[in-house]
Amino acid sequence: EPAVRLDGVSKIYGQGRNGLLALDNVSLSVGQGEFVCMLGASGCGKSTLLSLVAGLDSPTAGRIGTEGRRIAMMFQEPALFPWLTVSANVEMAMRVQGVAKRERQARAAEFLEIVHLGGFGDKRPHELSGGMRQRVSLARALAQDADVLLMDEPFGALDAMTRDLLHDELERIWRERGLSVLFVTHNVREAVRLGDRVILLSSRPGRVVEDFPVTLDRPRH
Numbered sequence: 001e002p003a004v005r006l007d008g009v010s011k012i013y014g015q016g017r018n019g020l021l022a023l024d025n026v027s028l029s030v031g032q033g034e035f036v037c038m039l040g041a042s043g044c045g046k047s048t049l050l051s052l053v054a055g056l057d058s059p060t061a062g063r064i065g066t067e068g069r070r071i072a073m074m075f076q077e078p079a080l081f082p083w084l085t086v087s088a089n090v091e092m093a094m095r096v097q098g099v100a101k102r103e104r105q106a107r108a109a110e111f112l113e114i115v116h117l118g119g120f121g122d123k124r125p126h127e128l129s130g131g132m133r134q135r136v137s138l139a140r141a142l143a144q145d146a147d148v149l150l151m152d153e154p155f156g157a158l159d160a161m162t163r164d165l166l167h168d169e170l171e172r173i174w175r176e177r178g179l180s181v182l183f184v185t186h187n188v189r190e191a192v193r194l195g196d197r198v199i200l201l202s203s204r205p206g207r208v209v210e211d212f213p214v215t216l217d218r219p220r221h
């Protein structure tokens with residue numbers, strides 16, 4: 001049973017003549033523990049696809065299965081609350097889930113350690129670099145006890161060196177925690193670097209045109 005499954009999913013924004021076909025009959029799956037990269041040009045429907053999987057919007061046609069999974073999403077902009085400390089930001093989702101304060105704090109500290117921000121819980125987001133803020137966002141996603149991570153160009157705004165570091169970090173966490181990841185990007189190198197599989201999406205409308213395993217002999221950490 002895959003972690004995420006799309007069967008003949010289409011999405012039309014708007015109505016009638018003004019309708020825009022963003023996704024056209026997309027079928028794909030992400031296996032448990034698999035790291036799948038979705039590659040496509042800007043506007044091909046990558047964000048639309050993720051928002052459907054996350055349940056933020058409904059498909060016009062087709063089925064999406066994520067049976068009993070906890071899904072967390074990461075965006076290009078980390079969307080942290082600027083007036084809250086780093087730790088309070090990580091605790092936010094747990095607060096919504098009704099986790100008691102002491103456990104929230106303990107888990108926030110644990111996940112900040114995992115992303116190498118152990119000493120930064122009391123800082124405010126603006127005191128951190130872009131890469132560090134994205135690490136906070138990753139800690140927040142993990143703290144929700146998610147087993148599926150949806151990532152929408154999470155490192156697109158970072159410089160190449162910071163991105164490389166975060167690739168290594170994400171790969172380590174993915175392995176250690178057995179996450180299922182669907183990672184969208186328009187960066188070919190990034191997709192091949194990270195993915196077990198790469199799915200290529202065409203533009204206008206978004207359609208799966210390739211779905212291939214990455215078999216390059218590349219360094220794995």
Ligand code: ADP
Pocket residue numbers: 013014020022040041042043044045046047048049
């Ligand atoms: P990507 O993430 O690959 O850049 P998007 O999923 O954001 O692509 O967009 C796919 C297409 O759907 C684009 O043509 C975009 O303009 C359109 N679109 C996205 N969201 C909406 C919306 N809420 N209403 C209308 N059109 C939208």
Ligand code: ADP
Pocket residue numbers: 127128129130131132135162165
């Ligand atoms: P990242 O790779 O996470 O973007 P940087 O390259 O910006 O991090 O910073 C490298 C290191 O410098 C960080 O891991 C951190 O230890 C330290 N650092 C960066 N900015 C700050 C800050 N505002 N306060 C304290 N330490 C910082």
